[in-house]
Amino acid sequence: MALLKVENLSIGYRTAGGMLKAVDGVNLSLEEGRSLGLVGESGCGKTTIGMALMGLLPPNGSITGGRIVLDGVEISALDEEELRKVRWSQVAMIFQAAMNALNPVIRVSAQMTEAIRTHRPDMDEQAIMQRVEGLFNLVGLPLERLHDFPHQYSGGMKQRAIIAMALALNPKLIIADEPTTALDVIVQDQILKETKVLQEQFDIGIIFISHDISIVAEVCHDIGVMYAGQLVEAGPAQEVFFNSKHPYTRALVGSFPTLAGPKSKLTPIPGEPPNLIGAIPGCRFCDRCPKDTASCKLEPPKWQEINERHWVLCDHC
């Protein structure tokens, strides 16, 4: 059985201009111990999916269709109290902009212990401290910095502290939302590698959200490419990256330099994503698509199977 199943998920935001469909009919599935990368431009709905998985949509956002099943439990149907129990113990999160994710007026140690204390009332203080120290060792942070305030940490240290925090309760699933964006390249690389090691070591499922397809391709088993609230291409990482089918994916691959991949010319993607308020009859990418045809604008595209695990949402690929 899959660790996580997202079925036909749609999420909307109420705005002054009307309902904004941030996520529209997305299907995902993740096995235990596997990692899935979600890539796309900002505003494509990837972070919204991450938040929905934690049950943390903002007050004006709501799931309008489909469901999320984690380890056999339908998360999308839980009430707030039940959700609270699931959070962190089942699904943890490594935040976008780790710099601001630590509370500046609370010591790191306290921020670490509070999660454990909340979910494990049975553990005594000593056991909790031991656990925290263990986690610090695990992510390679010096123990004497445990009781520092966040501003005394460097960016990389903060990121590690957050990773340690995410591991605190042995969650089955970790959502990593742009975990390394604000870090410099060397630290970024280090942390990504270590994350991968940890993931394999503890057999955790990871959903890796990023706008950088090259990084995702390096770290994850599978990739899902999102565009304007829809999944447009999904498949094994290497395949999606090197054998991209969807014109958007190709454009994404072309717009980032890679350290590992072959040298190629960077090509920016012209145009902007469509406004998600109101109905869009045809393909959402057609305005920016080189293969645009008349039918694209009128008919919604259908999923095409490239191979058993590689699918693409395009009628012309």
Place this chain on the structure above:
Amino acid sequence: MSVQQATLQSLKAGRRALWRQRLAENWRVFRGNLLGKIGLSLLVMFGLMAGLSYIPPLIDPMYHPMTGVDPLVVKSTGPSLTHWLGTDFMGRDILSQLLAGARVAFMVGVSAAFMSVVLGTAVGMTAGYLGKTTDTLLMRLADMIMVLPTLLVVLMLAALFGQLSIWMIVLMIALFRWPGVSRVIRAQTLSLKQRPFIDAARVAGASHTRIIFRHIMPNVLPLAFLYMTFRVTSAIVIEAGLAFLGFGDPGTVSWGMMLQWVWKTGHMFTAPYWLLPPGICISLITLSFYMLGRAMDEVLDPRLRDETQAG
């Protein structure tokens, strides 16, 4: 026309369009704001009152707010047909006084606020832009003035130098209420100074005055304007407090003055028709400016808007 000029002109046109667009956008947000709407409608009402204040003395000299007395009335009377809100102890019409009070409140509030904001903006921009010793000196001065309780200071000056005229009071309030504005403007200027377009202007050889007036000022003005609405509130309250304590300008019919008359002549608890209107008006006008300020705060600071975008 050289290419450069053309670019410059199109840039200017673009900037104008941007301003218009921003204004329209701001107005839309403002309209959606309940506080703003209430505040604005209250203000319109007070504005009407101020405008109407010129009418009663034209109908009959006895409706002159300061000197007109009803020959038939020699003590404070309740509302009647000839005096809708009644008369004060001398037989003067309370409604005419209330209307004249609205005019004075606007005059005092807006002019004191305007002066203090102009002063505060000038000092803030100078301090922020020039930095160094100028900055230190100006900000120390601001710190010092900021800690002085304005009402007591003006009270002291009023008592020392004899009764102050209404314009002196306005000036005093302005002189003692600028530091708050200047602090905020200074911070804003400091952050603007770091922006590339200022460097670009400097490299292009723009003078300091030009940089300050062309590049920095347009960017701090909205903030200064916001502060003005809050300053209006405090100016009105200070004037009223001063008048209430008997240090106002006795030749001016302000609401604070009306309250002082009610109070000093012993009608506080026997003439509600005289006591309540000015008190309520002072509270409502401060409330309306305050609400307007809060609403503008949200308009100008997009972070305070409701989340309409998400990613």
Place this chain on the structure above:
Amino acid sequence: MAKCFKRNMMVRGLALAAMVTVLLGGLCATPAAAANGMLKIGVLEEPKSLNLWLATDAWSKRVLSLINEPLFIREPKSNELVPWLAAGKPVYDAGKMTYTVKLKKAKWSDGSDFTAADVIFTGQLINKFRMPRHRSKWSFIERVVAVDKHTVRFELKRPKAIFLSRTLTTPIVQKKQWEKIVASAQGAEKPLTVILRHKLTNPIGTGPFVVSKWQKGVFVFMKANPHFFGRGQTISGHKLGPHIKGIIFKVYGTADAAILALRKGAIDFYWNSIQAGYLEQLKDDKDIKLFVSNKSGLYYLGFNLRKEPFDDVALRRAVATLVSKEFIIKRILQGYGEVLHSMIPPGNSFYYNPDVPKYGYGKSMDERMKLAYNILREAGYTWETPPVNANGEVVRGEGIRLPDGSPMKEFTILTPPADYDPHRAMSGQMIQEWLRAAGMPAVSRPMAFGALIQKVKGQHDFDAFILGYGKLSLDPGYLRAFFHSRYNKPRGYNMSGYESAAYDALSNESNNAMDPKLRQEMIFQMQAMLMAAVPYVPLYNPKVIEGVRIDRFTGWVPMLGGVGNIWSLCQIKAK
């Protein structure tokens, strides 16, 4: 985190504690039964000092008037001077210019005897240190000698009319208490300052009460003086007590609070004149009795005769004609006051001259304008728009020109500020409007009291002003001080700068006239001279309205100036 949590709890705890205290306070401290036999008097401010020589404010004087007593005081009904600490009328020896006064066998509140030495000491103290507010009453005393333990003889340098009414009404202090202070002051660099700054917490007096406890800023408790010389005695037909155990002076910062306290019964008497506006609510209260008393007051509009434009008597007369005293009294004073036509209030019937010019009294505004217009036109004034047009109709005048053809410059009428006296500030406003209707560029400007006095009295830098005396002495000696040329200098009391050799001579003579009939004639003549020259326009003499609760105490004694007086406090009884 734990720290955070604790901090939060602490905040809540504190808030809770504060609220509980407040609530408990409200429940427990319901006012105890009013202390029996204690008279509670509301005052606006606390006394500033119990040092008789320093105390200048009305509130200190109220307390001190019950402690330090003079030899003679005025009797309520007749307003005549009657012996108080003195045992009988002074005996005058015209040949030697001496007065001999026998003293009562009184005791000070510490039990020691009141003797001639105390009177002599007080006189010496005043003259030696040139005590402000007293010196002028004693400067003509050559010396005071003790004839025996209870008789003093005053030897005068020259005859002085004010000796009886002013010198003999000076409060006497105890030699024993002040001796040491005076000794310490004599060596000092600024001896007067040492006396004035001596802090006296328990003044010893001969009066009916002594200060027992002074809770700063809140109340002063005076208890009955067991040694009071009048206790059980009948003086001038008044049987004196005091019949009450004590008096509590409670400070209420505002008249409103004091009036509410009076209505609620928290005080028995509010020792201050009540504004007419309060009468409405007090009239219907059956527990409260209102006393309306005359006072000896002079409120006036004064001019600066030293400079343009008021150096011209015609203009002064025109202004006097334009000022409607009736309007001021009827509307601003709400009817509680009397019109003044002379510098001496009509209540002072012996010296009041009813036969002085009354400038437009009883006339309508239009008639006044015509009168004033005629006065000015005859004196050579011209207008751009005269206030009376060719058809004899009154219009709004504009652009008045002096007889020499130059336009009249803007002039200011200085008044005390509204918080100090709303009546005078308001009168100034109205006078400004009346004068403007005649085309005069008048501006009424209220000014802080100290600043006003400084400008008018200290620097003579003013055009016109409104001032007043609330407690004018019944002796008309002040007429000399106000208008004699000798006092026309900075800090002198001749503020308007009126100078007339004839007046100087007449006033000097009246000052030394010991025959009342003769003096009356001279005073009449002086009033006529003044009202012809109008350096001042007398405006009004306000009435004193006082409110007293009648449910606990009876026996208040009304007199000139109100029921708040030593006679009342010596005679009231609990019901």
Place this chain on the structure above:
Amino acid sequence: MRKYIAKRLAQVVVILFFILTVLFVLFRLAPGDPVSRMVDPEMTPEDAQHLIEQLGLDEPIWKQYLIYLKNFASGEFGYSIHYGEPVARVIWDKLPNTILLFTTAVLLSAMVGISWGKIAAWKKGKGADIGMTIAALVTHTLFLPWLALLLVWVFAYQLDWFPITGMVSEEVFLDPDAGFWAKAVDVGYHMVLPLATLFLIHFGSYLLVMRSSMLETLKEDYIVLARAKGLSDRAIRNKHAAPNAWLPVVTSVGLSLAFSINGGALTETVFSWPGIGRELVFAVSQNDYPLAQASFLLIATVVLFSNVVVDVLYAFLDPRIRY
């Protein structure tokens, strides 16, 4: 930290010296004459001059200034003209009363305002929020003396729940058996209405500042993280959001202190509370120079020092700040 405090204190002293000098100049420029009330009509101008000399008001300006500085340095502040006592004594009698009323009022309104502002922000847009915000706006903009007199009329006169102004009842303070607690309760009882006035006027501003600061804080990533951790609403609000939201509030408390003192003086005047504010109003209108100068300086000193304390407190609350 210690160095920073020392630096700030030095600044305070310089500013105070400056204010002191300005005060001196102002009071000398003013046309008022403090002895005018001690002079009677018949007093000769010569005697009046004697009085001026005796009070040291005829000395050359520079000498008066030196004496003035010396008086302040000695902590005596010169002699009050009307009380005839060292100004320090007069103030000392009144200061505790002001501190009692004013600090209680500021603390109470800050505590209530802050905790309600916290809740209002948390329930943004709900009934509780709208109700509290409107209440805060309305009470905050009420005209203080008007409110104060109205409270006296309703609660002290009509309902007779509280005494009509003042600070103590003479019954209690003249009773030799009354102990400390009886007196304390009596003072507390008298304090209810003035406290309520100041509270009503001030809690609104704290509430509004706390509310908007809290709304800002609630948008921070660490709040989302705290929610993701599955912490309870209470824990998120009180442990994660509030301590951060306090920071701007603390600054605004310091800055609004001067404003609150205006209200304090008005409240003392209306409620006959024997404090410094009322004393200042009195001294100013009676031309009691030394008393007015010292009261004003004292108020300025209190505000200045409070602002230093606020800055230090800020450093204590925010670990990122180290001076």
